[in-house]
Amino acid sequence: MFTVLYRHVHASAGPTSSTWRLKKILASLIAIGALSSVTATGTLALLSSQASNARSSVASGTLTFDNTVNTGTACYSYSGPSSPGNVNTSCQALITSSTLNYPGVAITPVKVTITNDGSIGAAALSVYMPSCTAGPTPGAPSPGGADPCAASGAQFYIQETTSSGTPTTCWFPSAAGACTFVASSLHVFAINANSMTSALTLGSGPAHGQARYFQIGMELPSTASNALQGEEAVFGLTWHIST
């Protein structure tokens, strides 16, 4: 409507006439009207209301453990390199070559304590032997040349005990209660439980803050030949927990 009126005035009046003043007034009204229509939606404020639930938090727990040999220093799973992480391959050896074995005489069992020092319970514990490598005993004058990792070589067991050392379960070679030495057991374990996928399952746990106690036994069979003299078996045990 404003536009039509503006055109009519424009067609019939000059710039100095009174109609020119009227024209300017009407033009101003057009401008105001147009501005109003354009800005109306922004000017008429709608009501709104808002609330935010801030700082919700979700924190993950930790699944870590430590491994203590006899009365040594605890070795933490998370003290290894950052990659792959939570893997520590530098914990204390169970047995050194200075511990000499003689046929039919077992070494003093080595105590290994696995303690869950994380905040999450472990659903599974397992152990495996990545490798067993034979070689001459350092300093031995005349190695016999046989392989203690091979069949008829050294004997080996993994015994679980109470915290006070009372046998509870013989995990390898599998038996109830106390372990006994079985022929070729180091060889059997080394070839059958040599990776994570073939690891020996040791049941569930430990729960967070809890520990499980093991003893590792070694012995040369009483029937060992002279060929096993001056030979050593180098092996490791890898312990693994998971949720």
Added chain:
Amino acid sequence: MSLRELKALLLFLMAIGAAAYFGGGATFASFSAETTNPGSAVASGTLTMSDQVNSTTACLSAGSTAANNVNPACAAVLTLTNVAPGVYGGVAQVTVQNTGSIDASKFYFWAPQVNATLNAALTNGNSVTSLTVTALEGTVTSGDSIVVNYGTHTQTFVANAAASGGATSISVTSLAANFSYPIGTIVSDTSSNTSATNTDCYDVKTTTPGTTGASKGTDLNFNPVTGNPFCGAALLFVQETTGAKNYCWLGKGSSPEAASGMCSAPISVNLTSALSTGGAITSLPVTPALNGNVASGDSIVVSSGSNTQTFTASAAASFGATSISVSSLTPNFAYPTTSTVTDSTTLSALNPDQTDTITNFDTAHNTVGKIQLFPVTANGTVDNAAPVELSHFNNGTYSRIFQVGVYLPAPSGINQNPLQGLQSTFGITWHIDQ
């Protein structure tokens, strides 16, 4: 008619008007009557809301010091600790209520921008080079636009350095304050929520162990926080349960919307009463009330120590249910009340999920992709043409209830050790419009 004639006509009309004005009182009849309606008043209504987490004190939109009906600091929905992959996380109930006198035609929720509030006032005219804030929710990147807002006053600063999540100051390019912004003024990073690195959700290493004496995030060297990996792995769902009608607004089950309206929400409950091996059962009584959903056909696992048995759900059950209907089966053990009851079907469905993460909520459903909460008319069904989405106080549906939950999935074959000892912090914003 010429201009001269028009002027003459107008002068004539003016003369008549003047005569009528001055002479009218004497001209009209002496009888008269008159009434007046004095004191008319026009009062505006209110549009305010409250937000209540579980049974805590309701938080009011008008209850903040920001003076703009925006409350940025309502209670955290969830505070979960010691979360493990593949294990039930947690859920909380949020009740949003229109406490005002005006209907809300629109009701939304979204992921807030990186935000905080001023912890030290600004003075009008004074140069500002740093904003002292409450613990920053999210990460600020150098160059981001930092907006302060108090009532009708607002000003945009530019960050000239990065600020980590939890930081208490933001360095900005020098600018004179255009108002004396008080403590409590809302501070928002309007450049945020565009990628995993600048979301409202941010990760830090835990500084306290999940259980007393245990290892904590800062003890570990294999759990970097770069890129907020925990925000990018933890799954978030929001399911409405108003009036016992379900609708999955966010999470697995929302896109496409499940016919049942139920999100894939894990459960973790115990038995209300022990099971007997004496005969078949068709229902598992559970306590507390169900804290997730069960779909018909789901595998329901009852465990106690080394004993376990899987039942098959014969009907759906949702939040608040006190029993789960199962196909007839005789328990294989006298499961005590301490037995745990879980839904392995739901966990299996969620474990591979890399979509419904908190990070994706922040980047896809921020102020741009906000989620409009149409009224739920039946399970899995909404009325997207309804003129009112949250009625005014004490009228109709003026209160709506939501279940908000988080679950850390355990994807098969993926080492999740890098997620150990991390904490994600995030927010959710609820908003109504007239």
